[in-house]
Amino acid sequence: MEKRSDQTSILENLGRFCRACIVSIVSVGPIPVHIAFIMDGNRRYAKKKNLLEGTGHRFGYLALINMLKCCYELGIKYVTIYAFSIDNFKRRPEEVESTMKLIQEKIEELIKEESLLNIYGVRVYFLGNLKLLNKSVRLTAERAMAATAGNSKAVLSICVGYTSTDEIVHAVQECCERKWDEIRELDSSGAGYGLISIGTNEESKGENIVGVADIEKHMYAAVVPDPDIIIRTSGETRLSNFLLWQSADSLLYSPSILWPEIGFRHLVWAVLDFQRNFHYLKKKGKESEVSWWKSIPRILKYCLFWMVGILILFQFHSLSQKNVEIVWGFF
Numbered sequence: 318m319e320k321r322s323d324q325t326s327i328l329e330n331l332g333r334f335c336r337a338c339i340v341s342i343v344s345v346g347p348i349p350v351h352i353a354f355i356m357d358g359n360r361r362y363a364k365k366k367n368l369l370e371g372t373g374h375r376f377g378y379l380a381l382i383n384m385l386k387c388c389y390e391l392g393i394k395y396v397t398i399y400a401f402s403i404d405n406f407k408r409r410p411e412e413v414e415s416t417m418k419l420i421q422e423k424i425e426e427l428i429k430e431e432s433l434l435n436i437y438g439v440r441v442y443f444l445g446n447l448k449l450l451n452k453s454v455r456l457t458a459e460r461a462m463a464a465t466a467g468n469s470k471a472v473l474s475i476c477v478g479y480t481s482t483d484e485i486v487h488a489v490q491e492c493c494e495r496k497w498d499e500i501r502e503l504d505s506s507g508a509g510y511g512l513i514s515i516g517t518n519e520e521s522k523g524e525n526i527v528g529v530a531d532i533e534k535h536m537y538a539a540v541v542p543d544p545d546i547i548i549r550t551s552g553e554t555r556l557s558n559f560l561l562w563q564s565a566d567s568l569l570y571s572p573s574i575l576w577p578e579i580g581f582r583h584l585v586w587a588v589l590d591f592q593r594n595f596h597y598l599k600k601k602g603k604e605s606e607v608s609w610w611k612s613i614p615r616i617l618k619y620c621l622f623w624m625v626g627i628l629i630l631f632q633f634h635s636l637s638q639k640n641v642e643i644v645w646g647f648f
């Protein structure tokens with residue numbers, strides 16, 4: 318029994334070591350600053366595994382926690398997730414209620430002292446029309462934002478009661494209201510009142526024109542940079558009203574797995590895809606600053622990684638299926 322658990326912990330450490338090696342190899346190239354996830358396929362996962370529908374979302378949450386850890390290990394500073402769209406409110410009332418309950422329960426878990434958010438220094442934002450949430454979920458969300466406001470290493474944005482078209486309409490409305498107040502302040506005589514028009518100019522102070530940058534400032538997602546990659550599981554290549562304004566230059570990556578099945582390997586693949594397409598993604602001024610000599614420790618780790626890999630291959634016949642699964646679990 319003792320021997321068995323020793324063997325398990327050796328394999329777990331081996332899994333962790335291999336993962337750390339992959340992280341250091343991938344980090345030689347440019348790492349995306351912001352990844353957004355469309356967590357698609359929770360209910361299909363439950364169906365596939367003959368589980369209750371709501372259990373699919375619980376597995377989805379576990380996958381989310383694992384994915385956040387992977388992102389923070391890779392040094393990705395901003396993560397945004399599509400947790401509940403405005404359209405999701407049209408689902409069966411029992412489903413809406415149970416998903417909301419789950420979201421509230423998990424937010425409460427996430428703001429505990431020893432939670433993942435505090436370990437990795439993550440500030441959390443809720444993006445969307447929060448008025449659509451019931452009072453207790455809204456208050457929990459507000460409490461989470463206040464509780465993590467002092468964290469500054471990373472940012473997690475949770476989109477609830479969100480759709481991109483709603484965000485754009487809200488931003489334009491708010492922007493016009495502000496512009497109206499601004500003009501009124503500048504021209505107390507009221508003589509300059511007129512129509513406010515939407516212009517293509519970036520920003521326009523004191524004029525009756527609202528520009529792109531003016532609108533952007535009023536987006537829910539104004540607190541984070543535009544996403545470099547949007548990952549949508551279940552092989553779908555639609556954005557489903559998610560970050561339409563912000564995704565003009567984003568790479569869409571769409572692995573054919575259901576959200577609860579997502580793992581480290583899918584994230585690494587998405588980042589490698591981003592690195593391959595880096596020069597096409599208009600990442601001006603964001604070139605990697607890594608020079609070859611700075612990569613020496615990483616290259617050594619890379620060699621060590623392959624040596625260990627070859628040793629494992631030699632030993633493979635002596636590993637049981639269970640042991641192989643333990644190591645594979647880290648990917």
Ligand SMILES: CC(C)=CCC/C(C)=C/CC/C(C)=C/COP(=O)(O)OP(=O)(O)O
Nearest residue numbers: 356357358359360361377378400420423424
């Ligand atoms: C604290 C926090 C943010 C918790 C998140 C909980 C969580 C994983 C919510 C996901 C909800 C959702 C609508 C997923 C989409 O799958 P789907 O229901 O559309 O599945 P389908 O595509 O198989 O129908």
